[in-house]
Amino acid sequence: MKINLTINKKRYSHDVEPRLLLVHYLRETVGLTGTHTGCETSLCGACTVELDGKAVKSCTMFAVQADGANVTTIEGIASDGKLHRVQEAFWNEHGLQCGFCTPGMIMASKQIIDRNGTPSEAEIRHGLEGNLCRCTGYQHIVNAVKAAAAAGR
Amino acid sequence: MFAQTFDYTAPKTLDEAVKLIGGGAKALAGGMSLIPMMKLRLAAPEHLVDLGRIKDLNYIREEGGALHLGATATHYDVESSALVRSKCPLLAETAAAIGDVQVRNMGTLGGSVAHADPSADYPAALQALEAKIVLRGANGDRTVSAADFFVDAFTTSLGEGEIVREVIVPIDSSGASYQKAPQPASGFAMVGIAARVKKAGGKVTEARIGVTGLTNSSFRATAAEKALEGTGGSPADIQKAAALVAQGADANSDIHASADYRKHLAGVYAGRALSAAIGRAS
Numbered sequence A: 001m002k003i004n005l006t007i008n009k010k011r012y013s014h015d016v017e018p019r020l021l022l023v024h025y026l027r028e029t030v031g032l033t034g035t036h037t038g039c040e041t042s043l044c045g046a047c048t049v050e051l052d053g054k055a056v057k058s059c060t061m062f063a064v065q066a067d068g069a070n071v072t073t074i075e076g077i078a079s080d081g082k083l084h085r086v087q088e089a090f091w092n093e094h095g096l097q098c099g100f101c102t103p104g105m106i107m108a109s110k111q112i113i114d115r116n117g118t119p120s121e122a123e124i125r126h127g128l129e130g131n132l133c134r135c136t137g138y139q140h141i142v143n144a145v146k147a148a149a150a151a152g153r
Numbered sequence B: 001m002f003a004q005t006f007d008y009t010a011p012k013t014l015d016e017a018v019k020l021i022g023g024g025a026k027a028l029a030g031g032m033s034l035i036p037m038m039k040l041r042l043a044a045p046e047h048l049v050d051l052g053r054i055k056d057l058n059y060i061r062e063e064g065g066a067l068h069l070g071a072t073a074t075h076y077d078v079e080s081s082a083l084v085r086s087k088c089p090l091l092a093e094t095a096a097a098i099g100d101v102q103v104r105n106m107g108t109l110g111g112s113v114a115h116a117d118p119s120a121d122y123p124a125a126l127q128a129l130e131a132k133i134v135l136r137g138a139n140g141d142r143t144v145s146a147a148d149f150f151v152d153a154f155t156t157s158l159g160e161g162e163i164v165r166e167v168i169v170p171i172d173s174s175g176a177s178y179q180k181a182p183q184p185a186s187g188f189a190m191v192g193i194a195a196r197v198k199k200a201g202g203k204v205t206e207a208r209i210g211v212t213g214l215t216n217s218s219f220r221a222t223a224a225e226k227a228l229e230g231t232g233g234s235p236a237d238i239q240k241a242a243a244l245v246a247q248g249a250d251a252n253s254d255i256h257a258s259a260d261y262r263k264h265l266a267g268v269y270a271g272r273a274l275s276a277a278i279g280r281a282s
């Protein structure tokens, strides 16, 4: 089936099998490997991308469902060589160790501060419930989201 | 993980979707239950009809003293709707308790009720609200009460070729609360209790208690409701009523919680939901 969509402000058009998952489409067809596959069972959030402004798990969605949509991946949030403020905050606050969960964590964190400019610690933790990290123990990630929110005010 | 191959159609109108589903195709809404099942090959539909592009299914509005929610209203739509938060906070509170942000951004009210997972959150609230579920089939609409809709685990009274079109919940002045014991990994309710209470002259005049997660299907704990009605709703009255919620229930048992533990949780969470509801009612 033919799909047309916008990814990181660029238009793409491909013929895909309906069963192709969005995450595999992004990684293998389009070549954007920043989005990771972790669990492939909708639990870890490593595959999180933004679809028309909403954070979604791209391993639990078929590429055909994204026909006509606007997709943003981790590769698309920095602009003009300048990191997005969530990326900057993860760097400054040591929000990552191995980095495997990071693309998904950053996309989920971006959703939190896009919806609420002054999230409390509890709201940040609630907003990250769909993302797992095996390294950091989460505290530095929570600190990074707080810092990113403050940087946007 | 790849699903078995299938055909995919994304109609723009409800009529087209009903026709395709009447012909044996399977509905796809948020995909948060169906896609994981397809990837695990627990489901292998030959033809998927994506309801996501049907504008007539995506709405939340007030009409005739009730809230009408279209089947494809997402959990996020429900939790963030100013209308739902002011007219039926119980439903917004329940939606906000489902899974995680990404799941709530995609998963839909219609998909959740049609799937009828024994641990899903919405059924408890819909039972306590005495909600109505409107089904659309080839012969038009038919309305079923939540009590009659949820039949068994993953089993509803949806007929062949029918889809969930909307959910209707009454707007009234009762106080309500949803309390759940989440399964730590997925967030599904090991037990979830929705309580809705009306008070007048210092007495509980009406109590409704919806239970999910405890047994194969959600249900209303009528014995507990009756025990609370007519009392002052004191902590002792709540204790007495909450103790009846799991009485006689054929409780589920799995690696997350044994039947006895689920029954224990039902009493504890019923107590919490009832105290919060009574607090909000007065």
Ligand SMILES: Cc1cc2nc3c(=O)[nH]c(=O)nc-3n(C[C@H](O)[C@H](O)[C@H](O)COP(=O)(O)OP(=O)(O)OC[C@H]3O[C@@H](n4cnc5c(N)ncnc54)[C@H](O)[C@@H]3O)c2cc1C
Pocket: A042, A043, B026, B027, B028, B029, B030, B031, B032, B033, B034, B035, B036, B051, B071, B072, B097, B098, B099, B100, B103, B106, B107, B108, B109, B110, B111, B112, B114, B115, B117, B119, B120, B121, B122, B158, B162, B163, B164, B165, B186, B187, B188, B189
């Ligand atoms: C990680 C994770 C955590 C979750 N945690 C929770 C939780 O804590 N609590 C909870 O309640 N749920 C939870 N869920 C499930 C989630 O709420 C789903 O969104 C919901 O069960 C199904 O809705 P959907 O729109 O995604 O439906 P789909 O997955 O698209 O469809 C599910 C089933 O319903 C049918 N269907 C869909 N729409 C209709 C319709 N309008 N008419 C007739 N049939 C229809 C489909 O054919 C399919 O059989 C979780 C899911 C995931 C992946």
Ligand code: FES
Pocket: A036, A037, A038, A039, A040, A041, A042, A043, A044, A045, A046, A047, A048, A057, A058, A059, A060
């Ligand atoms: S890979 Fe999608 S949630 Fe883990």
Ligand code: FES
Pocket: A095, A096, A097, A098, A099, A100, A101, A102, A132, A133, A134, A135, A136
């Ligand atoms: S930084 Fe290693 S999994 Fe999160």
